[in-house]
Amino acid sequence: MTFLGMPLAHAPRGVGHLRGDEPFPRAARTALANPQLRRNVQHATTTIRGKSGRVIAELPDWQDLRAAGSALKAYTMANLPRLLEQLEAKVTEAGGVVHWAADAAEANRIVTGLVRATGEQRVLKIKSMATQEIGLNEALADAGITPVETDLAELIVQLGDDKPSHILVPAIHRNRSEIREIFLRAMPGVDPALTDDPPVLAAAARRYLRETFLTTKVAVSGANFGIAETGTLTVVESEGNGRMCLTLPDTLITVMGIEKVVPTWQDLEVFLQLLPRASTGERMNPYTSMWQGVTPGDGPQSFHLVLLDNGRSAVLADEVGRSALHCIRCSACLNVCPVYERTGGHAYGSVYPGPIGAVLSPQLTGVEDNASLPYASSLCGACFDACPVKIDIPSILVHLRNQVPHPAAEKAVMAAAAYTMDRPRLYARAQRAAKFTKLVGKRGRGLPPPLNGWSAARDLPTPPPESFRDWWRSR
Amino acid sequence: MSSKDLILGRVRAALADDPAVPEVPRSYRREFPPADLDVLIDRLVDYKAVVHRGSDVAAIVGDIIGAGTLVVPPGLPKSWLPPESPARVDAAPGIGLGPETGPHSWLDQAAIVAADGVVTGAAVAIAETGTIVLDGSPDQGRRILTLLPDLHICVLRPDQVVASVPEAIARLDPARPLTWISGPSATSDIELNRVEGVHGPRNLHVIIWEAA
Numbered sequence A: 001m002t003f004l005g006m007p008l009a010h011a012p013r014g015v016g017h018l019r020g021d022e023p024f025p026r027a028a029r030t031a032l033a034n035p036q037l038r039r040n041v042q043h044a045t046t047t048i049r050g051k052s053g054r055v056i057a058e059l060p061d062w063q064d065l066r067a068a069g070s071a072l073k074a075y076t077m078a079n080l081p082r083l084l085e086q087l088e089a090k091v092t093e094a095g096g097v098v099h100w101a102a103d104a105a106e107a108n109r110i111v112t113g114l115v116r117a118t119g120e121q122r123v124l125k126i127k128s129m130a131t132q133e134i135g136l137n138e139a140l141a142d143a144g145i146t147p148v149e150t151d152l153a154e155l156i157v158q159l160g161d162d163k164p165s166h167i168l169v170p171a172i173h174r175n176r177s178e179i180r181e182i183f184l185r186a187m188p189g190v191d192p193a194l195t196d197d198p199p200v201l202a203a204a205a206r207r208y209l210r211e212t213f214l215t216t217k218v219a220v221s222g223a224n225f226g227i228a229e230t231g232t233l234t235v236v237e238s239e240g241n242g243r244m245c246l247t248l249p250d251t252l253i254t255v256m257g258i259e260k261v262v263p264t265w266q267d268l269e270v271f272l273q274l275l276p277r278a279s280t281g282e283r284m285n286p287y288t289s290m291w292q293g294v295t296p297g298d299g300p301q302s303f304h305l306v307l308l309d310n311g312r313s314a315v316l317a318d319e320v321g322r323s324a325l326h327c328i329r330c331s332a333c334l335n336v337c338p339v340y341e342r343t344g345g346h347a348y349g350s351v352y353p354g355p356i357g358a359v360l361s362p363q364l365t366g367v368e369d370n371a372s373l374p375y376a377s378s379l380c381g382a383c384f385d386a387c388p389v390k391i392d393i394p395s396i397l398v399h400l401r402n403q404v405p406h407p408a409a410e411k412a413v414m415a416a417a418a419y420t421m422d423r424p425r426l427y428a429r430a431q432r433a434a435k436f437t438k439l440v441g442k443r444g445r446g447l448p449p450p451l452n453g454w455s456a457a458r459d460l461p462t463p464p465p466e467s468f469r470d471w472w473r474s475r
Numbered sequence B: 001m002s003s004k005d006l007i008l009g010r011v012r013a014a015l016a017d018d019p020a021v022p023e024v025p026r027s028y029r030r031e032f033p034p035a036d037l038d039v040l041i042d043r044l045v046d047y048k049a050v051v052h053r054g055s056d057v058a059a060i061v062g063d064i065i066g067a068g069t070l071v072v073p074p075g076l077p078k079s080w081l082p083p084e085s086p087a088r089v090d091a092a093p094g095i096g097l098g099p100e101t102g103p104h105s106w107l108d109q110a111a112i113v114a115a116d117g118v119v120t121g122a123a124v125a126i127a128e129t130g131t132i133v134l135d136g137s138p139d140q141g142r143r144i145l146t147l148l149p150d151l152h153i154c155v156l157r158p159d160q161v162v163a164s165v166p167e168a169i170a171r172l173d174p175a176r177p178l179t180w181i182s183g184p185s186a187t188s189d190i191e192l193n194r195v196e197g198v199h200g201p202r203n204l205h206v207i208i209w210e211a212a
Helices: A024-032 A035-057 A062-078 A080-093 A104-118 A129-133 A136-142 A152-159 A176-186 A198-215 A241-247 A265-279 A312-316 A321-326 A332-336 A338-343 A354-365 A382-386 A393-401 A408-421 A424-433 A435-440 A452-456 A468-473 B003-014 B037-046 B057-065 B109-114 B165-171
Strands: A097-101 A122-125 A146-149 A218-221 A225-227 A232-237 A251-257 A287-292 A302-308 B050-054 B070-072 B087-089 B117-120 B124-126 B131-134 B151-156 B178-181 B203-209
Touching (some): A035 A332, A062 A080, A062 A321, A080 A225, A080 B003, A097 B003, A104 A302, A129 A251, A152 A176, A152 A198, A176 A198, A198 A241, A225 A265, A232 A241, A241 A287, A265 B165, A321 A354, A354 A393, A382 A393, B037 B050, B057 B151, B131 B151
Parallel strands (some): A097 A302, A122 A146, B050 B203, B070 B087, B070 B117, B117 B151, B151 B203
Antiparallel strands (some): A287 B178
């Protein structure tokens, strides 16, 4: 950790969605008891793994692209102040207005103020992790402004009064028949004869949102990439709801995490090959929009870019953990994770679930506020292999586990064990004493309090009748 | 202290260990053979676009649109439009398709919504990904034009097709509003499978214009 001069500024408590109501193990137990959720998540992640694997195999230079993406991100982080100022200058030159938000509360204040200044009561939303993270919808609603989520999965979540459970597909925990039921229950004007055929469900969303797209004057988006060299912002999407929001309104407000800056226009050639194949398993997603400030006569004539810190600078201060900021939000690590596949996304408590969430959320909030997340992993390493920018998630997890406050009893036992194991004669005596066997009790019962927490998720090996050392000596 | 100074100060402090700045390895493919039109067509069709090849663009457009109404950008070659299908032109006031069609003005939103289809050119197309890119040039028009009608007919010249993403990036101007289109509007939000037809045009026809 680096503590030079300035205290770490984590994402503040009381605003946004980076902290769960309960620790991961308890939340996971609820999720594991829901077989429908497990079936839905398993079906979806299996589908996407197959699709993604097939289109990645089409590229002979996938590993070279990963290496370039990883290095580009490290370069970006090392040069972040310069690149952010360059982005600001270029966006301003092109007719945009740049705002800086130190945390979620300030970002919400800025966006709410900008919407108020237009006099509008309703805003279009494009799915955006940054605005989810800061709880923008709640802040807008408190100000009497109605946010309308336009991404199909976000719409399903909003109409179902639910929470997002996946970075890319927030309604991944819902299957087609559940989506049909939500639409029938909560979508005004929906055809009562609606079936659960996916194209029919998509068409229902198209009809429902069409008029809203055509009449709403303000939109709020996130950004996948912001090019420092040119000031070009990029949004990658599928449905065309993004194009609607980026084209039709008079005012566009984009909220972008400071880590999303990309040095040069040419660098997009790397990320636009990595992202779609790793994320939706497509050679290219249906729509990508790029714009520089304001284009006279075409699209919104008022453009605001809000650059968000909200704990990112604190993540950057950790020499091991900072590479979590390299994430391009593809969600490949969720789709390959055996833990995520069983628990789904809600158990993680934060808008960033899965392996990347387990390293990002605790660092954004300070590890004490998400202390269980670094343990929400078997450290199998599948996430590292799947990551298109090669974030070594398992190493960061281990690093964060070392920062989590441990109970005094556990610390004492570990210290005693380390002391014993460092001294061969002591260790041999401990083994022979076999007192450990009595202490542990029957296999599966675990340790007595206060150590039962430690053994609840770990099987203790049954001590053998004869230790290796004893056997060796007797030969 | 402004929030900008605060954030940049925090970032500088976070980088006080002066992390190593890696050389970016550009060992991925950057040199490509000429684009293979068959690959482009294969990828377009795979993502449910309809592909046509031929020299008589107007006849192909006529077959697709039938009796439907078209909107077009101001710089679209008039020879691409069937004479019997009067297209409405979206153009800055005073600009038209040519002296004989007279001056035009911006179409209002309702007129674009009411159209059955839009015909445009393109800036570049990428064979490997089945992508066409629009950059707002006069033969492609404002972004709204290709967004609201349910049918988009895009005319490509073979020399606009590149093999790969890096070649497309090199040809494009980041100062223009760019729209990358890979198939008709689709979603992966229901059980993570691709389903066509949400908010953008549900029908994408690509005409590869080959000299007679």
